[in-house]
Amino acid sequence: MxxxxxxxxxxxxxxxxxxxxxxxxxxxxxxxxxxxxxxxxxxxxxxxxxxxxxxxxxxxxxxxxxxxxxxxxxxxxxxxxxxxxxxxxxxxxxxxxxxxxxxxxxxxxxxxxxxxxxxxxxxxxxxxxxxxxxxxxxxxxxxxxxxxxxxxxxxxxxxxxxxxxxxxxxxxxxxxxxxxxxxxxxxxxxxxxxxxxxxxxxRIELAKALLSSADQTSQCLAAESAAASALRGAMPRPMSRDTATAPLVEGWLQKGSFNLSTPGERSSLHRLRPWSRRYFVLDPSGKLYFYKEREAADGGRASMQVPLDLRLVSAVTAVNGPLEFELCLGSRTLRLKAFDLADRLKWTEALSSYLASHGEEREAAQRAYRHRLLARGTGVRDFGGGEGDAGESSNGTSLCGYLFRQDSDLRGRWRRWWCEASDEHDFAAAAARPSLGHAPQQRGVLLPQQGSGAPVLSIDDAAAPLPFREAARTVFPLATVTVREARSQPLPFCFEVISPAGSALLQASAQHEMAEWMQVIQNGTAACLGSLGVRASAREEEAALPVVREVAGNGACADCGAPAPTWASINLGVTICLACAGVHRRLGTHLSKVRSLELDTRQWSATQLALMVALGNQRVNRCYYARPPPCDEAIDATSAPAAREAFLRAKYERRAFTARRGQPPPPPPHVLAAAAAADDAAAIIEAMALGASLDSPAPADASPAPPLPPPPPDAGAATTGDREDGAEGGSGSGADGGVEGGTAADGAAAEGAAAEGAAAEGAAAEGAAAAPVWSETLAREHAGRTPLHVAAAEGAMRALELMLLNTIGVDPEDGVGKTPLRVAVDRNRAEAVSALLTRGANISHADVSGMTPMGSRLGQHGHEELAQTMLEYKRVTLLAGQSACALSHPVQTAADLANRLAQDEKLLAQVIVDE
Ligand SMILES: [Zn+2]
Known part of the structure; x- marks a missing residue:
């Protein structure tokens, strides 16, 4: 195909x-x-x-x-x-x-x-x-x-x-x-x-800023570590002596202990620590080595102790006999003792010539040493020295740093607190942030807010976790603060800050630091007083207490007679000048509670005003100044602070100028009780001046004849019993009191011829005439109760206020365990209940039958207002209790309060249902 x-x-x-x-x-x-x-x-x-x-x-x-x-x-x-x-x-x-x-x-x-x-x-x-x-x-x-x-x-x-x-x-x-x-x-x-x-x-700027900040941080770190290692290098340490250089002088000496007191002062430390024999070597470099064995010195071995830097020695002084001398090192001294006079001469000459020939070097070394103390920052407590930022000059009013403070609870632990004494400017900044501390609280009760802008000392618990930091702060307005060294404390460098709202026991870590803190706080108080004086004139028309000035004798200072006093001692009922107010503060709040007449006017309650009006300089001086001392002891407006303090201590602490000098038996208990029942403030002051105790229970039988005060001839009987007082307060009545013994009364009577004496006699007569009576009814009602109970039960507000100002305990018990609060509740004294609650009276104090002040109203009618007051108070204390962990007074925990509140409210609900 x-x-x-x-x-x-x-x-x-x-x-x-x-x-x-x-x-x-x-x-x-x-x-x-x-x-x-x-x-x-x-x-x-x-x-x-x-x-x-x-x-x-x-x-x-x-x-x-x-x-x-x-x-x-x-x-x-x-x-x-x-x-x-x-x-x-x-x-x-x-x-x-x-x-x-x-x-x-x-x-x-x-x-x-x-x-x-x-x-x-x-x-x-x-x-x-x-x-x-x-x-x-x-x-x-x-x-x-x-x-x-x-x-x-x-x-x-x-x-x-x-x-x-x-x-x-x-x-x-x-x-x-x-x-x-x-x-x-x-x-x-x-x-x-x-x-x-x-x-x-x-953001390229930001990136650059970050980079530069990172650079800075690492630079700072490097600088800090360099400074730390430099500090470390500069710390004194045991070191071995360079034996190549020949010592300036060497030999045996008796070494005493280092002593923290100043050179002249005798300290028990010297007696406690025996002398110890040491081989001393003074190096040409200014180091003083001491060894137990002479071989150690020759071999140049490290001594067991830090060699003494002679550059820090300020002086060599002779003490106690020809052989002893002291080396003064800032706040410490080292005592040495030679074995014979030649030795001592050899040593003191060598030391003195070293000191003389190294003046500039020593100055530099001492400056560096002080600087190192300051720079050491938060050091370990036991090492002491320079803790906190004490860089301020001593006439400043602001300072901050760590201090140790003792907890006021039973355990009394010492913890580290951050303290700041700040002036007006700083305080304004501090006030901008919300803080519970600026509403000072007393025993869990909210007090009216202090006027801001005044210097304060604030103490923060450094260890408190952050959410509680604000609550764990105590703020003391310096205007009302007294500071003093706590010598009774076993620990060194302790001082106390005392204010009407509470107190704090603080410990510095060195003598100079304590002195600085005390100075700054005192400066703050002084600045406060000064600025108050200036401001007072600016708002003269606002002064809310002209009525107090009208009281007899109040035109001049109760103590020195200076005109137009602007301060008051509210528990004594007198008006005083600025200078005396400062001294009153130093006396302590147990003797005198100072308050301004022109400032903090909002702090004055109506009862306190009434009390000031009821007392006044003339009435009070009739009690506390019934027998004036000789002229050279009295003070006037121009007296120096020291003279003022001596006089005021005699007047209020030892009560040396009252009608009865010395220590006669105080007026019987019914005197105070009767005065309390009658709301007679003047009678109460008089009884207290004569030594009546606020704690003694009232007698059960009436005493119609008031023996208060005894007429002057009675004092003669008392003087025989007060011989020992003649040395101390007795100088108040002059030399005749001590020399002529029994005729002291006559001497006093002679003095009484003076104007004040006459006034005192007049007052005595007047007092005797007006003295409140301890009636049968009162005796039946109040037997076994303290005057505080009586005043609370009778609703005697001025008497109650006066006694509350002059006592510490607000909850004494009567024979059946009832407190003044309880009897006030029982008698439906709403005002007295409020006053007692504000002072911290215990609302849950049960009597012997287990009934509390709240529960005691079971089945009683007409107490709705009282119930409201107490419930409101409980809510306030409950709120305050949540932030009360740092208050200076022990307060129940919030849970505790809530628990008790629930119990009491149940009782209250029961009452309401029953009614
Ligand atoms: Zn004065």
């Missing part, structure tokens, strides 16, 4: 050539595919790198956020991470996906060309079979072969076309796709970096 044509068919002849061409194309494709794979791999790694960058950004942001995100660094990192994610998405969409597709195309083309290989082999086989048939072969056989060849040829031709198509496509893709991929990659990278650059360009 078509066998001959078929055999000469063009494509057939071309097959090897075609195959060779296709092989070349195939190889080219394979060659191109290798970099393609590489490209795709590197794009993948780029994408994962970007992802890593993004996650690094996120991690960095987290780190910064957990520390402190300053100026939105976290935002920058979030943005960068977003850019990275966008880049990754873009790359996989426009680069990786087409590349993968291309890879598939290439694979298909390779498969296609393999298939064509097979087809063409089959075609060649068919061709060979066709040609192998001889001419003699049957026509059929040849026809079949020709047919087979034709079929193969057709298939191969088709396959060739397909393969060429596939290869073309793959090759085209291979040329275009990498170009596109790289182009897209470049564009994506560019836009990514552009976005990053724009973002970062905005």
């Amino acid at each position: 078509l066998s001959e044509e078929a055999a000469g068919h063009a494509p057939l002849g071309d097959t090897p050539r075609v195959r060779a061409g296709m092989l070349a194309q195939h190889n080219a494709m394979a060659a191109a595919a290798a970099p393609l794979a590489e490209l795709s791999a590197s794009i993948s790694s780029l994408a994962s790198g970007t992802a890593a960058l993004a996650s690094a950004g996120v991690a960095g942001r987290e780190a910064l956020l957990t520390a402190e995100d300053s100026a939105g660094v976290g935002e920058v990192y979030a943005q960068l991470a977003e850019f990275g994610e966008a880049l990754q998405a873009q790359l996989s969409a426009v680069v990786l996906a087409p590349l993968t597709e291309l890879q598939q195309t290439c694979l298909a083309a390779v498969r296609r060309s393999k298939a064509f290989d097979e087809e063409s082999e089959a075609l060649e086989a068919a061709h060979r079979a066709y040609l192998s048939h001889s001419r003699e072969a049957s026509l059929e056989t040849r026809a079949v072969a020709a047919q087979e060849l034709d079929d193969r040829l057709a298939t191969a031709s088709l396959s060739l076309l397909d393969t060429r198509e596939a290869l073309r496509e793959a090759c085209g893709g291979l040329r275009a796709a990498p170009q596109r991929a790289v182009g897209e990659l470049l564009v994506a990278q560019l836009s990514y970096h552009q976005s990053c650059a724009r973002l970062l360009a905005d």
